[in-house]
Amino acid sequence: MRQPEPEPAPLPAAADRRRPAASRPALLRALRHRNYQLFFSGQLVSLVGTWMQSVAQSWLVYRLTGSSLLLGTVGFATQIPVFVLAPIGGAVADRRSRHRILIATQSAAMVLALGLAALTMSGRVEVAHILGFSVLLGVVNAFDIPARQAFVVEMVGREDLANAIALNSSMFNGARILGPAVAGILVGAIGEAWCFLANGLSFLAVIGSLLAMRVPPRPPAAARASALAETAEGFRFVARTRAVRALLLLLGVVSVTAMPYAVLMPIFADRILRGGAQGLGILMGASGVGALLGALALASRRRLRGLGHWVAGACAGFGVALGLFALSRSFWLSAALLVPVGFSMMVQMAGSNTLVQAMVPDALRGRVMAVYAMMFMGMAPLGALLAGWLADRIGAPATVASGGACCVVAAAVFATRLPGLRQEARELIIAQQMAAGTPSEQLTQAVAVQAPTGGQDAARPA
Numbered sequence: 001m002r003q004p005e006p007e008p009a010p011l012p013a014a015a016d017r018r019r020p021a022a023s024r025p026a027l028l029r030a031l032r033h034r035n036y037q038l039f040f041s042g043q044l045v046s047l048v049g050t051w052m053q054s055v056a057q058s059w060l061v062y063r064l065t066g067s068s069l070l071l072g073t074v075g076f077a078t079q080i081p082v083f084v085l086a087p088i089g090g091a092v093a094d095r096r097s098r099h100r101i102l103i104a105t106q107s108a109a110m111v112l113a114l115g116l117a118a119l120t121m122s123g124r125v126e127v128a129h130i131l132g133f134s135v136l137l138g139v140v141n142a143f144d145i146p147a148r149q150a151f152v153v154e155m156v157g158r159e160d161l162a163n164a165i166a167l168n169s170s171m172f173n174g175a176r177i178l179g180p181a182v183a184g185i186l187v188g189a190i191g192e193a194w195c196f197l198a199n200g201l202s203f204l205a206v207i208g209s210l211l212a213m214r215v216p217p218r219p220p221a222a223a224r225a226s227a228l229a230e231t232a233e234g235f236r237f238v239a240r241t242r243a244v245r246a247l248l249l250l251l252g253v254v255s256v257t258a259m260p261y262a263v264l265m266p267i268f269a270d271r272i273l274r275g276g277a278q279g280l281g282i283l284m285g286a287s288g289v290g291a292l293l294g295a296l297a298l299a300s301r302r303r304l305r306g307l308g309h310w311v312a313g314a315c316a317g318f319g320v321a322l323g324l325f326a327l328s329r330s331f332w333l334s335a336a337l338l339v340p341v342g343f344s345m346m347v348q349m350a351g352s353n354t355l356v357q358a359m360v361p362d363a364l365r366g367r368v369m370a371v372y373a374m375m376f377m378g379m380a381p382l383g384a385l386l387a388g389w390l391a392d393r394i395g396a397p398a399t400v401a402s403g404g405a406c407c408v409v410a411a412a413v414f415a416t417r418l419p420g421l422r423q424e425a426r427e428l429i430i431a432q433q434m435a436a437g438t439p440s441e442q443l444t445q446a447v448a449v450q451a452p453t454g455g456q457d458a459a460r461p462a
Contacts, residue, residue: 027299030164035213036155042209044171046106049202051179053113055284056187056195057130059277060120062266064127068396072388075263077131079381081138082145083374089143090150090370091231094363098151099215103207105144110203112137117196145377149353149369153362154215158432162354166299169350174292184281234367237360243425244359244368247311247352250414252375254315254348257406258322259380260387261341262287264396272396273331286335290342297343298350304358304429307351308422312415314347319407326401349376359428 030036061074093101116133119125156164183195238244262284269280294314301307321340328334353372360368383403390399 027163027296028167030156030160030167033156033160035215036152036164038209038212039155039206040167040171042206043168044175045205046202047172047175048179048182049113049199051175051284051288052183052186052195053116053199055180055183055281056192057116057134058263058266059183059187059280060125060192061127061130062270064125067388068264068267068391069388070127071263071266072260072384072386072391074127074130074134075260075384075388076381077134078138079141079377079384081135082142082377083379083381085139085142086146086370086373086377087231087234087367088370089373090146090234090367092143093147093150093366093370094230097215097217098147098154098366099210099213101143101147102151103210105140105147106203106207106210108140109137109144110200110207112140113196113200113203117193117200120191120193120196141377142373145373146366146370149357149372150366153357153365161357162301162304163299165354165357166295166301166350169295169346170292170299172291172295174288178285180281180284180288182281184278187277187281231367234364234371237364237368238371241359241424241428243421243428244356246414246417246421247356248371248375250311250315250410251349251352251372252379253410254318254345254407255376255379256383256386257410258318258383258403259345260383261322261325261400261403263384263387264391264400267391267396268334272329273334275331279331283335283338286338287342287345290339290344291346292342293339294343294346295350298347298354304355307355308418308425309415311348311351311355312411312418314344314351315411315414316408318344318348319404319411322404322407323401326397326404355425359425359432361432 031040057074058071061071112133116125116130119129152164152168153161186194186198238248265283266280269275269277269283273279273283275282317340321337321344325334325337325341328337356368356372357365387399387403390402
């Protein structure tokens with residue numbers, strides 16, 4: 001089987017525009033790169049708007065229908081295009097300028113948000129309209145997510161990649177705290193449409209930051225095979241790489257069984273905990289606080305060693321915390337339990353992202369991250385639909401508790417396989433360090449620093 005040729009390494013372009021490492025604390029070291037500074041600031045503004053729209057849209061569907069099944073259906077409509085189209089998006093990200101792809105996808109998402117705002121303000125919005133906008137946004141995300149994930153290494157290089165991924169998660173969840181809280185206030189005071197409008201306008205920040213970047217031209221990869229064959233190459237890499245496959249399978253299980261708890265949150269906020277729209281904002285914000293703490297914990301790490309055990313432990317913790325949340329009937333206890341829910345979920349998701357990106361060749365990055373997107377977001381709609389259907393029959397608490405139990409079982413299975421995955425992961429990471437130009441005398445140190453599953457064996461030469 002033909003192996004892909006390495007694409008031109010983006011490290012020099014990133015390194016030429018970074019500040020000395022000593023000028024930034026370890027937690028923020030990826031911010032020494034000018035392009036990443038722009039990206040971070042623009043995304044922070046835009047993501048607040050995104051979370052505002054997410055909460056407002058869930059509440060709008062619930063207000064119009066009162067149906068948990070339709071809440072799950074809207075979640076399905078938003079994310080199923082990612083499952084279907086992300087492989088194509090990944091192939092495009094490996095062939096074309098990821099920077100230009102992001103400008104196009106962010107512009108399209110802005111148009112969709114403004115369109116939904118206009119329709120809602122007119123008073124003519126129906127669930128069918130929301131489903132249509134959700135499907136279109138899912139199509140945009142199918143191209144946006146692989147390009148975004150693969151573009152990070154072009155902004156910061158491999159040296160700061162893990163920190164940048166953790167900072168991205170910190171940014172995402174910082175917005176997750178503020179966005180739902182603001183949305184809860186606005187929805188209760190003036191309606192959902194203003195949240196949609198705010199989200200649409202917030203895209204101006206990220207589009208402006210992308211346009212302000214100085215990104216050297218990235219020659220398109222030589223197309224020696226059909227688009228379908230190149231897309232399949234990403235799947236083959238995942239299928240034959242046990243360490244990557246195990247991480248992505250665990251992610252897929254959690255996305256189907258446990259992640260849909262967020263889809264059912266309006267039911268918990270209104271029917272079970274009696275908090276209304278503002279209570280929904282508080283609950284989502286509490287989960288965001290935990291996720292932010294988890295992302296900051298990852299950002300403070302300098303090494304990948306032991307991160308595989310973090311992923312397994314976080315998955316189990318996610319399941320346990322979800323089970324306790326499902327049993328609670330106190331609003332403030334439920335909000336407190338969502339903090340470890342968010343923490344555990346973020347450590348698993350961002351930790352898995354970091355490990356996969358450390359092992360994948362640059363030439364396959366877009367396509368492998370497309371498979372990551374399929375497991376993370378693409379499997380979630382199946383879970384959302386299943387959760388909505390189950391909640392209509394056995395209730396939201398029992399549905400969420402069942403998902404938590406599945407997480408604990410999946411974490412136990414993954415943990416038993418970690419020792420057998422260590423050597424393959426170690427060899428892959430060394431190979432990517434060599435391809436990125438790591439001097440041979442530093443490889444021993446790279447092995448010790450980059451080994452993902454911990455233990456003294458990870459620091460030994462192959």
